[in-house]
Amino acid sequence: MQLEAALKELYGFSSFRSGQKEIITDLLSGHDVLGMLPTGTGKTLIYQMAAHLLKGRALIISPLVSLMEDQVDQFKQAGFKRTIALNSFLDQSEKQSILKRIQDYQFVFVSPEIIQNSYIRSILLSVSWSLFVVDEAHCISQWGHEFRPFYLELADMKKAMGDPICLALTATATHKVQNDILHHLDMKNAEIHIHSVNRPNISIFVECFDDYDQKVGRAVNLVQQLKGPGIIYTNTRNAAELLVKRFQDHEIEGVAFYHGGMNADERLLVQKQFLESQLNIIVCTNAFGMGINKSDIRFVIHFHTPSTIEGYIQEIGRAGRDTEPSAAVLLYHPADLEIPYHFIDQELPDSVQVDYLFSDHIQLRGNTYAEKLKLVGLSETGQRFMEYHLKKAGVLHKENLDVHEKNALISKIKFTIESRKADKIESLKAIEKWATNNECKRSGLLKYFGEPVPEPNSMCCGHCETGLSHFYGKQASFNTSYELWEDELKRLLRQEVYN
Amino acid sequence: MLTGKKTAQSLSDSQWFGIERYYAAFKGMAHDTFTESIESLINEEYMKESEDHVYTLTEKGEQLLVRENDRLSFLNHLNGLKYASIESTCWQAITLYVQALSNALYGHFNYSPVVRDFSVIQKVKSVFPKSESERKIQAEKLYRELSRVLLEHDNQIADLFVKKLSGYNRIGSTFEQLSRIKGMSQEETVLRFRAMLHAFIHKIASEKMNFPMLHSLIGSFTEAPALTRSASLTFKMLNNNKPLEEIMIVRNLKLSTLEDHLVEIAREVQDFPITPYISDTEFLKVKEYYSKTNETKLRPFKDAFPHLSYFQIRLVLAKEGGKHATGSSA
Numbered sequence: 009m010q011l012e013a014a015l016k017e018l019y020g021f022s023s024f025r026s027g028q029k030e031i032i033t034d035l036l037s038g039h040d041v042l043g044m045l046p047t048g049t050g051k052t053l054i055y056q057m058a059a060h061l062l063k064g065r066a067l068i069i070s071p072l073v074s075l076m077e078d079q080v081d082q083f084k085q086a087g088f089k090r091t092i093a094l095n096s097f098l099d100q101s102e103k104q105s106i107l108k109r110i111q112d113y114q115f116v117f118v119s120p121e122i123i124q125n126s127y128i129r130s131i132l133l134s135v136s137w138s139l140f141v142v143d144e145a146h147c148i149s150q151w152g153h154e155f156r157p158f159y160l161e162l163a164d165m166k167k168a169m170g171d172p173i174c175l176a177l178t179a180t181a182t183h184k185v186q187n188d189i190l191h192h193l194d195m196k197n198a199e200i201h202i203h204s205v206n207r208p209n210i211s212i213f214v215e216c217f218d219d220y221d222q223k224v225g226r227a228v229n230l231v232q233q234l235k236g237p238g239i240i241y242t243n244t245r246n247a248a249e250l251l252v253k254r255f256q257d258h259e260i261e262g263v264a265f266y267h268g269g270m271n272a273d274e275r276l277l278v279q280k281q282f283l284e285s286q287l288n289i290i291v292c293t294n295a296f297g298m299g300i301n302k303s304d305i306r307f308v309i310h311f312h313t314p315s316t317i318e319g320y321i322q323e324i325g326r327a328g329r330d331t332e333p334s335a336a337v338l339l340y341h342p343a344d345l346e347i348p349y350h351f352i353d354q355e356l357p358d359s360v361q362v363d364y365l366f367s368d369h370i371q372l373r374g375n376t377y378a379e380k381l382k383l384v385g386l387s388e389t390g391q392r393f394m395e396y397h398l399k400k401a402g403v404l405h406k407e408n409l410d411v412h413e414k415n416a417l418i419s420k421i422k423f424t425i426e427s428r429k430a431d432k433i434e435s436l437k438a439i440e441k442w443a444t445n446n447e448c449k450r451s452g453l454l455k456y457f458g459e460p461v462p463e464p465n466s467m468c469c470g471h472c473e474t475g476l477s478h479f480y481g482k483q484a485s486f487n488t489s490y491e492l493w494e495d496e497l498k499r500l501l502r503q504e505v506y507n
Numbered sequence: 508m509l510t511g512k513k514t515a516q517s518l519s520d521s522q523w524f525g526i527e528r529y530y531a532a533f534k535g536m537a538h539d540t541f542t543e544s545i546e547s548l549i550n551e552e553y554m555k556e557s558e559d560h561v562y563t564l565t566e567k568g569e570q571l572l573v574r575e576n577d578r579l580s581f582l583n584h585l586n587g588l589k590y591a592s593i594e595s596t597c598w599q600a601i602t603l604y605v606q607a608l609s610n611a612l613y614g615h616f617n618y619s620p621v622v623r624d625f626s627v628i629q630k631v632k633s634v635f636p637k638s639e640s641e642r643k644i645q646a647e648k649l650y651r652e653l654s655r656v657l658l659e660h661d662n663q664i665a666d667l668f669v670k671k672l673s674g675y676n677r678i679g680s681t682f683e684q685l686s687r688i689k690g691m692s693q694e695e696t697v698l699r700f701r702a703m704l705h706a707f708i709h710k711i712a713s714e715k716m717n718f719p720m721l722h723s724l725i726g727s728f729t730e731a732p733a734l735t736r737s738a739s740l741t742f743k744m745l746n747n748n749k750p751l752e753e754i755m756i757v758r759n760l761k762l763s764t765l766e767d768h769l770v771e772i773a774r775e776v777q778d779f780p781i782t783p784y785i786s787d788t789e790f791l792k793v794k795e796y797y798s799k800t801n802e803t804k805l806r807p808f809k810d811a812f813p814h815l816s817y818f819q820i821r822l823v824l825a826k827e828g829g830k831h832a833t834g835s836s837a
Contacts, residue, residue, distance in 0.1 A: 077623055085617055100758065101740065102625040256687070264681070271535075273599070273622075280619055280678040488677045493662075493669040494654065500605060500674035501650040502612040 014061060025050050027203050032058050040174040040198040042189055046205050047179040047325025055141045055175055056088055059114060064138020068117045071144045071156055076117045078299035083115055093117040107131045120158035123165055137172045142193060145176035149188035157396030163194040179325060180205060180318040182457060205321055205457050209328045212449040213337045213470040223339050227251065227311055228258050230337060234307045235481030236288040239326055241297055243312035243347045245269045248291045251311060262288035267296050288483050294323060303329040307479060310338040313443055315348035316435040317456050333467060335479040340443045345436050352432045356425045357390045366418055376405045397421055448472055509533045511591050513735050521588055530587035581699050584706035592735060594704050597725040599627040602672055604724055607635060609674030611642055621673045634723050648720040656707055664703045734775055738768040766818045774825040781826055785819045793823040
C-alpha cells in the first residue's frame, strides 16, 4: 500500500501498470532485476520511483544518444529536475561544468561508449550510486537485433561502481537474448520478470501491395480517414519528405516530417508541436520516431516494412500508451526490404576492408590499429564493431602483429561478421514471412517470441476480421492561428491583463 | 563563402570582395545546388561566362536586379560575417526566455523547452526573474522592447518573427511551415528571417540603453569577439595563461588547427599580442612590405621572407590588414 501512496504523490496515478509494482518491490529489497515489459507500459516509472524511494542516484545506460535528450526532457517534465545526459552533443567546457557538479544530479544518462573515457569514468566513480539501469538491454546480445559491442563492457563498470542494484530492461528479447543479458551483466540471483510482448489494445493490420503508387494512394487514404494523432514510419528521410508532400497536396493539414537530417532546432519544434497536439501526424524514420513519447497516439502506419520483428514490435508500441484502442498498419511491398538488405551489407566491414586494415599498406603503416580503423573508411557501426573486437583481442593499441596471430584474428573477425550478416538476413526473412503469410498476425508475433497463442480477441488483427473502420474518426484540430502579430505578442507576454 | 565555411580563405575573401554580408547566407547548401543555380542563371541569360570561372551579368540580368530591387531590399540587413556565428545562440536565448516567461505568466511551469543548448539554458536561467511580481515587470519591459524593434520592420517580417516564437499554448513554427503560410520558398523565408535577426541583434548591441532587457539576454554573446566556438575556447585558455602545448593536448588539437585559431584571434581581437609568435623587427618588416606592395597572396611574402613560416606571415597580415590575406598555408 505504501508504494501506491508514493505513486499517487509522485505521479497522481492510483494504480500501477502490470509489472511495475513487482519490479520496484524487488529492487527496493535489494535484488537485481531483469525486466521484459512491452514498449509503452511505463518502464521509466520503475527506475524513477526506485531511485526516488532509495533516496539514491541512478546511472542509466541508453544506446541512442539522439533519444537521451528526449528522455531528459521527459524526466524534467515529470518533476525529476536533477537529470542530465552526458553525450557527444556537449562541448568540452559544458561536459566539465556538468562533471564538476555530478553530485547534484540524481539521474545521469550515458552511452556505453562515453563511459569508456577514463576521465568521465573516474568522475562518475567518485560519487555513490544506488541503481545501475541498463535500458534496451538486448543490445548486449550478439543475437539481439541491435547489438552494441560496448554493452559487453558494462559489467566492469557496474563492478567498479561497487555493484549497485542492477536493473536491466528490454521490450523485446527472445530466451537466448534474456540469458545473454543475465550472463554479460553478471547479474547473480536476479529476479526475472518477463511479460508478454502482446499489446492487446493495438489491432494489427498488414496490407500487401505490388504497385508503389497504389501504396502511396492507400497511405493518403488512411491518413484522411484514421483518427489521429498518428505516426508514419518510413525507411529513408527522402521517403518521409515525399510522403508529407503528397499529404499536403491532398490538403491534409497538421502533418510534418521528422528525421535525423533536419536542423536540430527545427526538429525539436516539430516534436514539441506534436506533443502539444498542434500537429496531428508525424512522418519519421525509424531511429527518430523512438524519441516521441506521447500517450494518445491512435495509429502507427509502417510505410515500409522494418528489418526485424523486434523493431516492428517496438515501433508499433508507440501507439496506445493510454491503453485505448489503437491501430498498427503495415503497408507491405516486396521492394521494401531491398534497403535493409543493402544496409546489412554496408553496415559491417566486408572482407576487403578487414584485409586492408591488417595489411601493411603504406597509408596505414606506423599507426596503431585504433588509428588505422579511422583510415579504413568504415561505417559508424562498422568502426564500433571492429574497435570492440580489436580491444577484446588486446591489439587495439599495437601497430603490428606476428603473422600467426594476425591470420587467426582475421579469420575470427570475418567469421563473426559473416554469422552476424546471416543472422540479420534470417531476421529479414522472418518478418517478410510474417507479413505475407495468411495467419493471425498477433499469434505470428507472439510465436516468434516463444509465447503461447493468445485468447481470441475481437480487435485482434486484419486476419481475424477486425475492420480498420473502427479507427476512423474526425481529427481534433488545435488552432494556434491569429490575425495580428501585435495581438499574439501581447497574448504571449500576457499584456492585455496588466494594461 | 556562401555556406559559411570558417576557412581562413573564405573569411578573408568575403571581406576582400566586399561581400561579407552574404557570408554564410546559405548554410548547408550543397555544392551541386550552387552549380545548378549558376547554370540556370546562364541558361536563362541573366549571366554569361566571360572567361573560365569568371561570370558577368548580362543586360537582362541587370534589369532583373533593378526590377527585384524592392523585393530584395531585405538583404541590406544581412550581416553574415559579423553575426552568422552568434545568430543562432542569440535567437535561442530569446525564444527560450519568451517561452519560459510566457508559460510562467500563465502559471504553467511544466512546459517543454524548445531549446536544449546547455549554455543557452544556463544564460536564460541566470537572468530569469524569480518572483511573480518581477516576472510581470520583466514581461512588460520585454513586450515594449520587442514591439519597438519589430515595428521597425515590414509587417510580414515581424509576423515571421512572432510566429517563430514559442510560448504558452503555442510552439513556434518551423521554416517549412512558415514558407507554406507565406507562399515563399524555404530559402527565402530563412534568409528574410535571418536578415531581420541580424538587424535585431545590431540594434540591441548598438542601443543597449534602449533595450536593457534584450541586452541582458544576448549582450554577452554580441560583445564577445566574433570567434568560432573552438577558437574562442582557445582564446579563453590563452587568457588563462595556458601554454600552447597544453592547449593542444587538453583540447586534442592539431598544430595547424591551433595556428588557424591564433590567426582568427589576431584578426578579431584588437589588442591580441602576436609578439610571442614573431619578433617585433620581423613584424615591422612584413608590415612594411605589405603596405608597399598591397600584396594579398601569401606566396610573394614567403618568397620575400623565406625564413618566416606561413603561420607567422598570416599572423601579421591578420593583425595588420584585418581585412586581407589571412589565407591558410594550403
